[in-house]
Amino acid sequence: MNDSQNSSTSLALDSETRASLWKLVAATIETYLRTVDELPVSPTLDVTRVRSFAESFTFEQSFAPEEAFRLIAAELIQSQVHTPHPQYFGLFNPAPTAMSIAADALVATLNPQLAAWSHSPLAAEMERHLVISIADKFGLPRGQVDGVLTSGGAEANQTALLTALAQRWPEVTLCGLRGLKEEPVFYVSAEGHHSFLKAARAAGLGASSLREIEVTDDLCIDLDSLRAAIHRDHANGHAPFLLVATAGTTGAGAIDPLPNLASLAREHGLWFHVDAAWGGAAALVPELHSVLDGIELADSITFDAHKWLSVSMGAGMFLTRHPDILSRCFATQTAYMPKESEGMQVADPFAHSLQWSRRFIGLKLFLSLAVAGWDGYAAAIRHQTEMGELLRNRLIKDKWKIVNRTPLPLVCFTDGETEWDTNTCQRIANAVVASGQAWISTIQLGKQKQPALRACITNYQTKPHHIDALLDVLNHVRRPKR
Template sequence: MMKHSSILNFDSDERIDIGTYLLEQINDYMTNIHEIPISPELNVDSVKAHALKLSFEHPVNARKAIDHILEGLRQYQVHTPHPRYFGLYNPRPNFMGILADTITAAFNPQLAAWSHAPIAVEVENYVLKEIASKFGYSAETADGTFTTGGAEANLTAVLTALTHHFPSYAKEGLRSLPVHPVMYASAESHHSLVKAARSSGLGTDSLRIIRTDSEMHIDVRALHHQIQVDRDAGYTPFLIIATGGTTGAGVIDPINEIANLAEREQLWLHVDAAYGGAAVFVPELRDLLHGIDRADSITFDAHKWMSVPMGAGIYITRHKDILHKAFSITADYMPKEGADLDVIDPFTHSIQWSRRFIGLKVYLSLVTAGWEGYHSILQHQTEMGNLLRRELGRSNWKVVNDTVLPVICFTDPDIQSKSQSHFTSYICQEVLRSGQAWISVYEINKVSVLRACITNYDTTEDDILVLIQLLNGARAKYLE
């Protein structure tokens, strides 16, 4: 009769055999990914049939189970690790990050109480302090927490800003406030802020969307005017969110100018630098985020430009005690071994309670590549973005966004405006249908354009040239 432990654990030789086999399959995927069509066929019935193919009533051996899921992933997903995936901010994960998630899964440290995972907590604290220092924060006052992603980090920003501005909020909630709090973000800001407004109890009407200028930066004059209008109407402004690299066009708001306004108006300034924040790792790019050290808090996603596996969001702040004020709590059932130590239990310091060792993939990536390695990687991707701009220009495509980051929005200037939507949709679908590259469509100033972003550290000049060929071929076909 099979031992209960062997049902889930397998014996030592089986673990080695299965683990080696899986690693070989992962290595094959990473080595030969350029041979796989990037986009899947979106056949709902086929996808569902594959998902339901194996039955829980009839268990299979480990290799068959692994083969089944790997076959499904190869066939039915957009392959974001592909060097010609020019899409959203989903990069090819680096190998040390992949191993880090494996280590985390195996050791399964519980990062709620410091005493249960002290080395994991302190490794994360080390990483957070190092990244905070890159943003210009003081090591003595900087604090932060790893999050599931930028959405949680942005929600954390709203909650900490509310706690800072309205001390009764943490205990008594919005019902205790004699005023209606309002916050501000640009029309190009991330929609996670809408969710944050709902989740915090403010409601979406409390999020004031400010128009952008011709270059898609937040219009600071319009922002200042709206703050005055709201004060005159009896509302209480408490938070401004600037964006350090917008999702659509990679635009960076004038952070220093906004910091001046936030200081005069005594508002919390949060910078959502989920993608563009990594510019501070590159001396040639860091001035793009001038003034970010003046922000009260920052969102940064390591799973974007740092190329670690999903999800590794980060919230950092220059206010040492604000996370404690917002999230501190006691619970009788939590471990007490570290009660007399000068440490902080993570469950008292963030939205999450039980959580995994998120920071390990950032730590192992940094400790093996180093800051210099990341400098080189980010510089390479920036150069590939510049190459794409040049090649588009040579082929009579017009780049319509102004950013140094490798996010390129473009169209054909000879296509009439009334036909732009149909044209861009056609070109995008042709590129996706080829299976050789992935791009998307974005709307700028109510005009539909094509968008390509360099997210992969393995993207080369040849990959850029393949994309140009696909675009030119699709356009020629459209114009026939």
Template structure:
């Protein structure tokens, strides 16, 4: 007998019973065969992109926002569309309207080309989809991540008892450092919060550090004024004299310092703060010493370059981003600490609906900011296991050599290097443009960088070091080679020729000599 649809409680229900019409797959289950076809098409598109990305521009000349919105307006989600066609449309949109960080001449932010092992790890993690909140749900996945964390901790010189977690990125890892530091320094903080502190808390970081510290201070309730951005020396490193002055002033004023952050590889200029000296000061003052090695932490895998991080082994906690110089797909941050008990005290929570705690391993949800957790560490594990540590060591060493080559070639072409670092971040300025004064220099260097980006021949950024405008390039892609270095030098030379020194002047009676 045909069931008759009736209305009950706002939902349609068949007269033949509540289970009528529920047989067979649900509306989102397309079956393994169709799923395999979809994944196969996605793989084809990704491989084709990887093969051809170097043949096209690094970035579009214009963002194309209006055209992107016009394209999206046709997708009102009112009904189904062929998935294969959608994949092709989206891939075309990403290729047409986006900066290609996998291009060998993308020399901008710390976003290297991901390894194929990392890409495969992302697919496997998404398909199996383990939930890493509770150990009981994913013991293999949790142990794989912990294995990678222990390996990285050992390379950094942290003790065997060190613990940590994979994070969405460096900002979350540094946020974790602040929470752990507050928990260690102020016993009442976990339960009573900032109100229980004996005075206004403050933390110290370089003025050239990643300014996620300001967002973290806002998020945690410290307030942005709690962040003491310490001036830097001529090499872009945190100035120890100014640090001591700020600390003494804060103590005299009744403020309570609790964290000192050193940066290993500043974003703008690649400087490494004096980590051994910072470690000693932190110990003397009773501060939690954190090292933000989000980018340069990768050199710990190289025996030859590891001395650049001397002092990190004394850190109470460390940030490393595998999606920066370990060539993992975005995002893959790492937080490590020598204080597992403080980490547990910072995030411990118990609920009736979570599985029972493991007898051997902490549940990840109770030792990190995150609760539900994806299997971030798999892409890092696969790459390290497949390639081996030595391959990563040789890669960072090669990138560093390419940085030296780029700096030399730009100097030969008349540019002046304005940053001091052995790491592959190269910042240069044009002396003749600087002769017009700071404002003119800023406008001219911005115009040259924009010209290079619009040309599609390379992607470079502008920055300012010690108030001095400059054009910045960093090398972190395993696809970048000497030919790309020459192409970048040529692109900058052409942009400089196409941007006369007088062209960006404003309100001047005569052109620059």
């Protein structure tokens, strides 16, 4: 066999080997999904062991396909926090829907190129349909919405910052910030997501352009402090251009007063962006929809399907009521991109977003929605909200103190009888994680940086007995036997 034949065989594999490998892959996935709740939620952290395993692959010798897959799959399963575990109460990492797993496999196989519309027109149109359908759930005006699928909320938030800049100063897309005579500034709650800090740095604005506004006792942005900051910036010759509201903060699930912020943004000519990466899914549940009142007034919205819609990482979304702004920001002409769609009423994704070549992000959400429907998703989100309420009630019954207020299933709490400092909270969280029975984290909230434990219902399969298991370990590590 010559080198060309050998390289082809080692990359594509022959059909018999592939068939055997696919069986192993499918069996591994099914076994994991069926037994994940029997595994410790988190691993023992051992840098030496995991680094040694990774470095043992010198790539000088070849493994048989099934052997390589079996070795690495077993180690990965042993060496990660199992976010699909129903006793994972951590960050917004869900158990993925079965259809999103199937979608990722199909996308990896077909490997569609979503830079040019003509390379995968159905994929591009499916994502367009998702943008319109989700925007409709938020109440954005039909017929003039636009948007794009993103790698996650950070990219969507950076897109919001860039579009807000371009809307306020159209010349910035040509001359950059050096062409501005004013110093742009923008506003985010102190409980807002730190991706906006990264976005400010990446855009060349710098961290000093971001104004973190203090919060109320409910951990929502303080309107009086915000008004004062805007007036102060105007008086000092700065140029406010963007106001960010958060609909479901990462720390405590707080929802900023969206109608008031929309009104304030209009008053001062600011782009109004709502970061609803997690909490936006409340729009799918009739009895929760009102908590997002005012989101329909947004100029743009960030939403992550890989959070509360439970599709595999990553699947973010940027939505806007300004149908031309993405093209104004990102359109470019090239000699090398395909020209087959010229003259058609379509947008090439590469000229419509920060990314160029990219994966077909939307299929996992499209297929999940096709099977579950809006009603299926509403039922899943409703169930998780009920589990959040059950967790609150169980904590109060066992003399824990709830320190956040939100209709969303995110609970921040501390001991109800003694006041804990940050170190105590971290010690308790570490003990819970080390037990392997659950995963929780710590948080510091509000102006006083109040330390607390944080537990979020991230899994649509979490049930009352999983809540009981969390309470059992919490109560045990709170008062260990002497």
